[in-house]
Every structure is written in structure tokens, then in C-alpha cells.
Amino acid sequence: xxxxxxxxxxxxxxxxxxxxxxxxxxxxxxxxxxxxxxxxxxxxxxxxxxxxxxxxxxxxxxxxxxxxxxxxxxxxxxxxxxxxxxxxxxxxxxxxxxxxxxxxxxxxxxxxxxxxxxxxxxxxxxxxxxxxxxxxxxxxxxxxxxxxxxxxxxxxxxxxxxxxxxxxxxxxxxxxxxxxxxxxxxxxxxxxxxxxxxxxxxxxxxxxxxxxxxxxxxxxxxxxxxxxxxxxxxxxxxxxxxxxxxxxxxxxxxxxxxxxxxxxxxxxxxxxxxxxxxxxxxxxxxxxxxxxxxxxxxxxxxxxxxxxxxxxxxxxxxxxxxxxxxxxxxxxxxxxxxxxxxxxxxxxxxxxxxxxxxxxxxxxxxxxxxxxxxxxxxxxxxxxxxxxxxxxxxxxxxxxxxxxxxxxx
Ligand code: AMP
Numbered sequence: 001x002x003x004x005x006x007x008x009x010x011x012x013x014x015x016x017x018x019x020x021x022x023x024x025x026x027x028x029x030x031x032x033x034x035x036x037x038x039x040x041x042x043x044x045x046x047x048x049x050x051x052x053x054x055x056x057x058x059x060x061x062x063x064x065x066x067x068x069x070x071x072x073x074x075x076x077x078x079x080x081x082x083x084x085x086x087x088x089x090x091x092x093x094x095x096x097x098x099x100x101x102x103x104x105x106x107x108x109x110x111x112x113x114x115x116x117x118x119x120x121x122x123x124x125x126x127x128x129x130x131x132x133x134x135x136x137x138x139x140x141x142x143x144x145x146x147x148x149x150x151x152x153x154x155x156x157x158x159x160x161x162x163x164x165x166x167x168x169x170x171x172x173x174x175x176x177x178x179x180x181x182x183x184x185x186x187x188x189x190x191x192x193x194x195x196x197x198x199x200x201x202x203x204x205x206x207x208x209x210x211x212x213x214x215x216x217x218x219x220x221x222x223x224x225x226x227x228x229x230x231x232x233x234x235x236x237x238x239x240x241x242x243x244x245x246x247x248x249x250x251x252x253x254x255x256x257x258x259x260x261x262x263x264x265x266x267x268x269x270x271x272x273x274x275x276x277x278x279x280x281x282x283x284x285x286x287x288x289x290x291x292x293x294x295x296x297x298x299x300x301x302x303x304x305x306x307x308x309x310x311x312x313x314x315x316x317x318x319x320x321x322x323x324x325x326x327x328x329x330x331x332x333x334x335x336x337x338x339x340x341x342x343x344x345x346x347x348x349x350x351x352x353x354x355x356x357x358x359x360x361x362x363x364x365x366x367x368x369x370x371x372x373x374x375x376x377x378x379x380x381x382x383x384x385x386x387x388x389x390x391x392x393x394x395x396x397x398x399x400x401x402x403x404x405x406x407x408x409x
Contacts, residue, residue, distance in 0.1 A: 038380050045382055046279045046375070046403040059088040059266070068094055070123050073157045078119070081153055087112030092264045093240075094120050100238060102258040106265035108244035108387070109143075109213075109364050110394050114150050117210050117240050122155050125183055130205035132163070135233070136186045137209075137226065139216040141166040141337055142344060143364035147212065148186045160184065165201070167191040168337035175200055189217060189225035196232055203232035209257070214243040215250055216363050223249070230257055245383060274393030275373075276400050281407045288376060288404050289320065295374070295402075296326045296354065303347070305370050305391050306356045309377035317376060318356040328354035331361040359384050367391060375403035 063086055065078055086094065089107045096103050097120035107113045121134055138144040148164045155162075163177035165187030174191075178200055185192070185201065195201040209230065211217070217226060239258045243250055254261065282288040295301055306321075308314040311332035318330035329343035329352050340361065347355040348367055355367075359379065370392040379385040385403075393399025 038378075039382070041378060041382050041385065043279050043403075043405050046378075046385065046401075046405070047277050059091075061086055061088065061091040063091050063095070068119070068123075069098065070119065071126065074119065074123055074154065077154050077156050078115075080156075083115070087116070088266045089113050089264060090116040090119070092266075093117070096262045096264070097121070097238070097240065098123070102239045102261040103241065104254055104258065104261045104263040105240065105242040106244070106246065106263065107242060108390060109366055110390060111266050113212070113242050114147055115154070117212075117242070118147070118151055118154055121184075121208055121210075122151070122158065122160060124208075125160055126158055128183065130207070131181045131183050132185045132202070133205050134184045134208045135192075135203070135206050135210070135229075136184065136212060137189055137192065137217070137229065138186070138212040138364065139188065139220055139222065140360070140363050141168055141188055142340065142361075143213065144186050144188055145341070146364070146366055151184060151186065162186055165191050165195060166337065168340075171195075189222040189229065193225045193228050196229060203229075204234065206233045207237050209233060209237055209239045210242070211240070211253075211257070212242045213364050214241055214253065215245045215247065218247075218249050218253075220360065223253075226253075227256075244387070274398055275389050276398065277389060277403070278401075279403050279405050282404045283407055289317075291404070292374060292376065293321070293324050293326065295372075296321070301372055302353055303350060303367075303370050304354045304372045304374060305347075305362070305367070305388075306354060306374045306376050307362070307379070307388050308356055308358060309380075311358055313377070314356045314358050318354070321354055321356070326354055327352040328356060330356045332358045333360060335361075359388070362391065363387070365391070368394065369397065370394070370399065373399065373401040375401070378403060378405065 065075065065083065065086060089105055089111045093103055093105055093116040097117065105113055105116060125134065136147055138147060144164060144166050148162055151162050161180065161182040162184035163174060163182040163186070165174050165185055167188055167190045174195070178195070192201065196203060211226065241254060241258060241261070280291060282291055292306070296304065306317065308317055311334045314332045315330045315334070318328045321328040329346050331340050331343050335343070343355065344365065346352050373389050373392045375385070375388060379388060389401040392401060
């Protein structure tokens with residue numbers, strides 16, 4: 001194992017404005033998320049070999065899209081979206097979902113899981129009168145929005161409608177959307193439960209439930225809301241459950257919510273193959289800032305996702321980078337939905353080259369072509385680490401992930 005150090009040459013910019021601009025350094029008052037204490041993760045886990053799994057075998061798809069019993073419009077929409085062959089999770093899950101089975105999909109973002117559940121449900125929904133009949137629950141507003149965007153693309157011309165029911169935005173528009181009797185409800189647990197409690201959202205005709213990123217929803221403390229929501233649904237239904245990991249909590253949920261499920265597992269750390277990982281030793285925060293700004297001067301750092309620990313720290317870091325000539329946006333829980341959406345759009349469209357994020361805000365986001373992931377603060381858990389570095393090296397591209405570690409340790 002070799003400890004690699006980047007940018008150890010003389011720093012080109014002073015980092016002092018970062019410290020002066022904010023609160024006294026060292027204060028963790030800036031909204032450190034509640035939850036368990038931070039795990040110590042040995043630095044050897046932040047380099048290549050540690051994250052490669054032994055059981056990786058190239059998957060050979062059994063189906064092409066034309067093998068699935070989809071109507072002409074849906075086929076055309078899949079073609080228009082540019083999908084040629086089903087991804088492994090799609091290849092395996094679509095036939096089971098069409099057959100009406102409950103499914104546990106062990107898959108994370110980047111595997112094509114969204115289309116794996118949307119396509120067969122959309123196909124089945126054409127001509128169904130009872131509404132709303134599909135409920136899709138996701139951990140974050142951004143993920144719910146992404147699912148809704150994919151839904152709109154795939155359902156074009158099919159006369160199917162959705163309502164996006166997420167927190168952080170004004171409820172009036174959502175209430176209007178619900179009155180239009182959409183077929184699909186796509187949302188986050190808190191707002192969904194709120195509207196169910198207030199009787200704005202009817203659950204009695206729901207025949208399909210999708211829980212996306214169930215493990216993340218549990219991490220974020222949504223379990224009571226999810227249980228309350230599912231309790232309102234008819235027992236006769238199809239349930240589809242997606243999670244990157246299976247823990248005892250997840251098993252308990254599966255047991256309570258699903259009937260005789262089929263489990264489909266795809267390689268969840270596929271990305272680590274394509275991600276070159278390294279650790280960078282730094283003495284303190286100022287040193288980390290110097291190293292980071294040095295890196296950002298290099299041309300190949302063109303779309304860089306930086307992870308920080310606290311909402312407050314993430315915002316300060318982003319402001320500091322912008323002020324040092326590296327256009328940057330921040331996403332974290334202190335921003336409202338439209339601010340987050342705007343920041344994400346600017347980064348996706350490459351109007352800024354850096355996005356600084358907390359783990360929670362970045363969960364499930366699909367951002368193409370991220371060149372580098374920088375762990376400015378080490379992650380809370382190893383699973384957060386795997387999740388973070390999975391933002392780069394997608395679709396066969398090479399990605400790079402650097403993790404700053406403290407030399408004092
Ligand atoms: P997901 O895991 O659902 O977030 O999807 C990850 C990315 O892969 C998204 O940008 C999808 O549009 C894309 N994708 C999903 N399925 C396919 C497919 N069969 N062919 C090509 N791209 C796909």
C-alpha cells in the first residue's frame with residue numbers, strides 16, 4: 001500500500017480567507033447531522049484494492065428490449081431515450097415485475113434501476129382507470145425529481161400522469177396536481193405522509209408500491225413515516241423494493257411489506273473498477289484547502305464533486321472556492337428545494353466546475369461525467385465512501401477519487 005500525496009508543491013493561494021470569513025474554526029455547531037458517531041475507517045480502505053469485490057463476473061444479458069411485451073409507444077420512448085440494451089437489473093427485474101412478482105432489487109444508482117421498475121409499471125398502467133395506483137417513495141427530493149423526469153420521458157404519448165410530492169416546496173401546486181387524479185405519485189416520505197394524514201392523498205386504489213433506496217431512507221430516519229404510509233395501502237398490491245445493502249432492519253421491512261419476493265442482485269460496486277482511488281495526507285484544514293485549490297488548477301479537473309461533512313462547512317468551502325477563481329456551487333440541507341435544483345442544474349450543465357455537497361444532499365443523484373470525487377472530509381461510514389466514489393467512473397468512463405486524511409492521526 002502506498003500513501004500518495006498530490007500537490008505538495010508550494011500553494012498558490014492563501015487559504016486564510018476561508019478561516020476569517022466564517023465562524024471560529026473548529027466549531028462543529030454548523031449543523032453536524034445527528035446520528036451515530038463517525039466511524040474510524042482505515043486509510044487502506046480508501047485506495048483501489050480495498051473496494052474491488054471478488055465476485056465480479058461480466059453479466060451477459062438474456063433479453064433485448066424488443067423481447068419485453070411493451071407497446072409501440074413505450075418501445076419508441078425507450079429508443080428515443082437512447083437505450084439500446086437492458087442493463088443487468090433491467091434484464092432480470094422486468095420479466096419478474098411483468099409477471100406480477102414482488103421484487104427485491106439489490107442495486108444502487110447507476111445500474112439503471114429506475115427504468116427497471118418504471119418501464120414494466122408504465123406498460124401495465126395503460127388503460128387503468130383507478131387512480132392514483134402507483135406510489136414511488138424515494139429518500140431525497142432530487143431523487144424523486146429524477147424519477148419523475150424519467151417517468152415523463154418514458155410515458156410520453158401514453159396519457160399517464162404523475163404528481164411529485166416532495167418537501168421543501170410550496171404544497172399548493174402539489175394539491176392542484178393531486179386534484180387532477182394522477183396515475184403515479186412520486187415523493188419523499190415526510191410530505192407524502194403529511195398529505196395522507198390530511199386526506200389530500202387517497203391510498204385505497206394503490207396497487208403498486210416502489211421503495212427506492214430503502215437503505216438510505218432508513219439511514220435518514222424515515223422508517224416510521226414509511227410504515228405509516230404503507231399501512232394505508234391495500235394489502236393486495238405489488239411491492240418493489242430497491243436497496244444497495246441488506247441489513248437486519250431492511251430484512252425486517254422486506255418481511256413486513258413484501259410477499260414471496262424474488263431477489264435480484266447486481267454488482268453494486270461496479271464503479272470501483274473504473275475509479276482510481278488515492279489518499280492524500282494533509283496536516284489540517286488550511287493544508288487541505290491549499291491542496292484542493294492546487295488540484296483545481298489542473299485542466300483535467302473539469303467536473304469535480306467535493307464532499308464535506310457539515311452543511312455549514314460545505315457552504316463555506318464552496319464560497320471559498322468560488323472566491324479563489326474556481327466557480328462552485330453547494331448543495332446541503334440548509335438550502336431550499338429550488339436553490340438545490342438550481343445548483344444541481346449549474347453543475348450538471350457544466351456552468352460551474354465544482355459542486356460541494358453533504359452526503360445526504362448528494363444521495364442518489366445521477367450526474368453524468370464527474371471527473372473527480374474529492375473527499376474533503378472523510379465519510380462517516382465505509383458505505384458512504386463507496387456511495388460517494390460511485391458518483392464518478394460511470395458508464396465505462398474512468399473516474400478518480402481522492403480522500404484527504406489527517407497526518408496527525
Ligand atoms: P439509474 O441507476 O436508474 O439512476 O440510471 C443510471 C443512468 O443510466 C441514467 O442516466 C439512466 O438514464 C441510464 N440508463 C439506464 N438504463 C439504461 C440502458 N438500458 N441503456 C443506457 N443507459 C441507461
